[in-house]
Amino acid sequence: MSTCCGSEHPTLPSAAPPLPDDGTTSVSTYRIAQMDCPTEQRLITDRLGRMPGIGRLGFNLLERTLSIEHTPEALAPALEAIRNLGFTPVSVSAGSDIPAPGPSLAERWRLAIAGGLALGAEILHFSSGPDWLVAALAIAAVALCGLGTYARGWVALKNRDLNINALMSIAVTGALLIGQWPEAAMVMVLFTLAELIETRSLERARNAIRSLLDLTPPSATVLQADGSWQNLPLASIGAGDRVRVRPGERIALDGVVAAGTSSADQSPITGESLPVEKTVGDPLFAGTINQAGELEYIASSPATDSTLARIIHAVEQAQNSRAPTQRFVDQFSRIYTPLVFVLALGVAMVPPLLLGGAWPDWIYRALVLLVVACPCALVISTPVSIVSGLAAAARRGILIKGGHFLEQGHRLTHLALDKTGTLTHGTPRQTDYLPLVEVAGLRTIAASLAQRSDHPVSRAIAEQAATEGVALQEVANFAALPGLGSRAEVDGETYHLGNHRLLEQLQLCSPALEAQLEALERQGKTVIILSNAQQPLALFAVADTVKPSSVEAVAQLHDLGLRILMLSGDNQHTADTIARQVGIDEARGELMPEDKLEQIRQLADQGMHIGMVGDGINDAPALARADIGFAMGAIGTDTAIEAADVAIMDDDLRRLPDFIRLSRRTRRILVQNITLALGIKAVFLVLTLTGHATMWMAVFADMGVSLLVIFNGLRLLRG
Numbered sequence: 001m002s003t004c005c006g007s008e009h010p011t012l013p014s015a016a017p018p019l020p021d022d023g024t025t026s027v028s029t030y031r032i033a034q035m036d037c038p039t040e041q042r043l044i045t046d047r048l049g050r051m052p053g054i055g056r057l058g059f060n061l062l063e064r065t066l067s068i069e070h071t072p073e074a075l076a077p078a079l080e081a082i083r084n085l086g087f088t089p090v091s092v093s094a095g096s097d098i099p100a101p102g103p104s105l106a107e108r109w110r111l112a113i114a115g116g117l118a119l120g121a122e123i124l125h126f127s128s129g130p131d132w133l134v135a136a137l138a139i140a141a142v143a144l145c146g147l148g149t150y151a152r153g154w155v156a157l158k159n160r161d162l163n164i165n166a167l168m169s170i171a172v173t174g175a176l177l178i179g180q181w182p183e184a185a186m187v188m189v190l191f192t193l194a195e196l197i198e199t200r201s202l203e204r205a206r207n208a209i210r211s212l213l214d215l216t217p218p219s220a221t222v223l224q225a226d227g228s229w230q231n232l233p234l235a236s237i238g239a240g241d242r243v244r245v246r247p248g249e250r251i252a253l254d255g256v257v258a259a260g261t262s263s264a265d266q267s268p269i270t271g272e273s274l275p276v277e278k279t280v281g282d283p284l285f286a287g288t289i290n291q292a293g294e295l296e297y298i299a300s301s302p303a304t305d306s307t308l309a310r311i312i313h314a315v316e317q318a319q320n321s322r323a324p325t326q327r328f329v330d331q332f333s334r335i336y337t338p339l340v341f342v343l344a345l346g347v348a349m350v351p352p353l354l355l356g357g358a359w360p361d362w363i364y365r366a367l368v369l370l371v372v373a374c375p376c377a378l379v380i381s382t383p384v385s386i387v388s389g390l391a392a393a394a395r396r397g398i399l400i401k402g403g404h405f406l407e408q409g410h411r412l413t414h415l416a417l418d419k420t421g422t423l424t425h426g427t428p429r430q431t432d433y434l435p436l437v438e439v440a441g442l443r444t445i446a447a448s449l450a451q452r453s454d455h456p457v458s459r460a461i462a463e464q465a466a467t468e469g470v471a472l473q474e475v476a477n478f479a480a481l482p483g484l485g486s487r488a489e490v491d492g493e494t495y496h497l498g499n500h501r502l503l504e505q506l507q508l509c510s511p512a513l514e515a516q517l518e519a520l521e522r523q524g525k526t527v528i529i530l531s532n533a534q535q536p537l538a539l540f541a542v543a544d545t546v547k548p549s550s551v552e553a554v555a556q557l558h559d560l561g562l563r564i565l566m567l568s569g570d571n572q573h574t575a576d577t578i579a580r581q582v583g584i585d586e587a588r589g590e591l592m593p594e595d596k597l598e599q600i601r602q603l604a605d606q607g608m609h610i611g612m613v614g615d616g617i618n619d620a621p622a623l624a625r626a627d628i629g630f631a632m633g634a635i636g637t638d639t640a641i642e643a644a645d646v647a648i649m650d651d652d653l654r655r656l657p658d659f660i661r662l663s664r665r666t667r668r669i670l671v672q673n674i675t676l677a678l679g680i681k682a683v684f685l686v687l688t689l690t691g692h693a694t695m696w697m698a699v700f701a702d703m704g705v706s707l708l709v710i711f712n713g714l715r716l717l718r719g
């Protein structure tokens with residue numbers, strides 16, 4: 001749907017290796033209305049794959065678009081080659097939104113008339129009408145609705161490929177040649193009808209994603225230099241503009257509230273139905289709904305770069321990446337179709353030549369086999385299910401970065417969760433202060449160090465100091481010590497503010513102090529110690545609260561049969577206490593940031609299917625190593641959306657069981673669809689060989705299955 005400019009290439013999965021990135025390659029996207037079957041995709045891949053200057057190709061059969069990675073010179077010959085295959089590529093430029101062409105009115109009329117003619121031929125045939133009239137009606141019907149099929153079939157055959165159109169053309173022509181007039185007409189009509197229904201149902205899956213786009217209003221009210229307010233189209237509004245939004249209106253751009261108080265319904269993006277309070281300084285997100293009062297906000301980015309735009313972009317990208325089932329199906333169809341074709345040839349020739357069978361009889365059976373030979377039902381069912389699943393997830397605030405992750409979610413046996421900010425609120429409060437020596441100004445020193453750090457533990461101490469009006473001092477040479485604490489100089493003397501491990505490293509710990517630490521830690525508190533070069537000076541304890549939703553989420557995940565681990569940089573006692581509060585199976589504490597990655601690696605090496613849940617910022621490597629990396633609270637943090645395989649917009653852990661359930665449903669539907677499609681083929685194979693299947697029964701069954709699997713896939717959109 002969107003072309004990408006500059007360095008940000010969409011990921012294009014394809015056999016061809018990527019072009020070396022020398023800055024001249026770009027990606028262009030074209031809509032090809034005729035590209036509705038994977039065999040057409042193969043035609044294009046085979047043709048373009050050999051051309052110089054062409055890199056990866058990205059196919060989206062639902063949108064009927066093709067993205068080509070190419071050098072500047074290579075584009076024109078590539079387009080020429082596509083045209084030679086009988087396709088008409090139409091450039092899709094960023095932002096423009098040409099809907100994929102549906103069946104036109106004329107097409108429908110032609111089909112209706114052809115249907116009438118075919119039916120007439122059938123009736124006349126049964127009532128022993130004149131043969132020439134039956135033939136005339138049938139040929140007229142085929143000509144009326146089948147020319148497109150013939151044309152596309154011809155292109156495929158010319159390129160030595162067998163697509164559904166080619167198979168149908170051969171089958172129908174064969175039937176006409178052996179005098180099965182009404183049969184031929186019926187097959188062509190049913191086939192065209194089924195294609196039409198198929199196109200329309202695919203449209204629904206497409207629309208599910210497009211409906212995300214419609215979340216933003218087309219224009220917004222912007223403050224002008226002369227102080228007036230003016231309604232402008234989104235494209236002309238940029239970062240820094242002051243925008244006004246009335247109660248009940250949709251918010252058009254990401255921004256920060258500059259005036260007014262209200263609440264916003266963020267459910268379109270986060271899936272969370274509780275309104276969120278908004279006052280000056282709070283972030284607003286495009287696509288959410290302003291509820292109670294009028295707000296003015298400063299846009300923080302243009303509409304094309306909002307969180308919503310990123311979500312949509314990611315979902316579109318996700319559609320293009322192939323899920324494992326889809327890869328299987330593609331490979332399967334590559335051998336299946338030619339195999340059945342050869343079988344059909346055999347059926348037509350062998351029995352009459354060697355076993356004394358009647359020619360027309362066996363040729364007819366071979367033609368029925370051709371109808372059964374198209375894998376379209378099988379192939380289209382997978383992307384429909386995946387796209388429906390992706391769209392359903394996006395509506396619940398779960399952004400899945402590839403069909404792969406949606407499909408593989410059902411395999412997860414273990415989930416590892418980060419503690420701070422994931423299970424807990426991530427905003428601890430200072431609960432205890434214990435001076436260890438009689439020296440004035442300890443809190444000033446601690447607060448001055450704490451104030452320099454973003455770490456939640458330090459922030460809690462700085463905040464408490466601020467509320468109590470503790471004075472601050474200049475600090476010099478501040479250094480953050482990841483996983484430990486921080487160090488800085490105050491008045492020329494070096495101080496450390498950090499955890500037990502840091503104190504051990506400084507060799508300032510004592511058994512008496514350790515007992516004090518442990519007592520606090522067993523209450524679920526995190527303790528850090530202020531020390532100078534000689535001794536520990538004071539203890540600070542902070543406590544974070546567990547999110548109520550975490551407890552419920554863990555219970556649900558347990559019901560789904562998953563084992564939950566907690567990975568924490570905090571000490572083991574605190575980790576254990578929090579784990580017990582949430583109902584977690586196992587807590588692993590005292591992990592340095594790099595240890596978390598190591599833990600995930602070990603679990604994965606033991607053959608476990610493990611998902612890692614974090615904030616996507618501090619734990620990006622661990623998220624990347626896990627089978628599926630989940631980032632929580634992704635709304636408004638672009639890095640999290642980028643880093644994770646699955647980005648959860650709000651920070652409600654209950655989205656995790658939602659994801660697992662959706663993934664299992666998707667998987668079930670994929671398996672159902674494949675079984676159904678293959679089962680019907682198998683049945684027809686047998687029925688055909690034993691001479692029980694007629695051609696139009698085969699079309700009916702085949703297309704019936706196509707539609708059935710599509711509707712089955714679309715079920716994911718609901719509920």
Ligand SMILES: Nc1ncnc2c1ncn2[C@@H]1O[C@H](COP(=O)(O)OP(=O)(O)OP(=O)(O)O)[C@@H](O)[C@H]1O
Nearest residue numbers: 419420453455457458483484485486499568569570
């Ligand atoms: N800047 C800091 N100020 C104070 N304490 C710190 C700081 N950095 C780290 N610590 C201490 O080190 C511990 C581990 O920190 P780290 O950032 O690795 O984990 P975390 O994110 O706090 O916890 P979790 O892994 O459970 O989410 C903290 O619990 C805290 O005691």
Ligand SMILES: [Cu+]
Nearest residue numbers: 504509510514
């Ligand atoms: Cu110690």
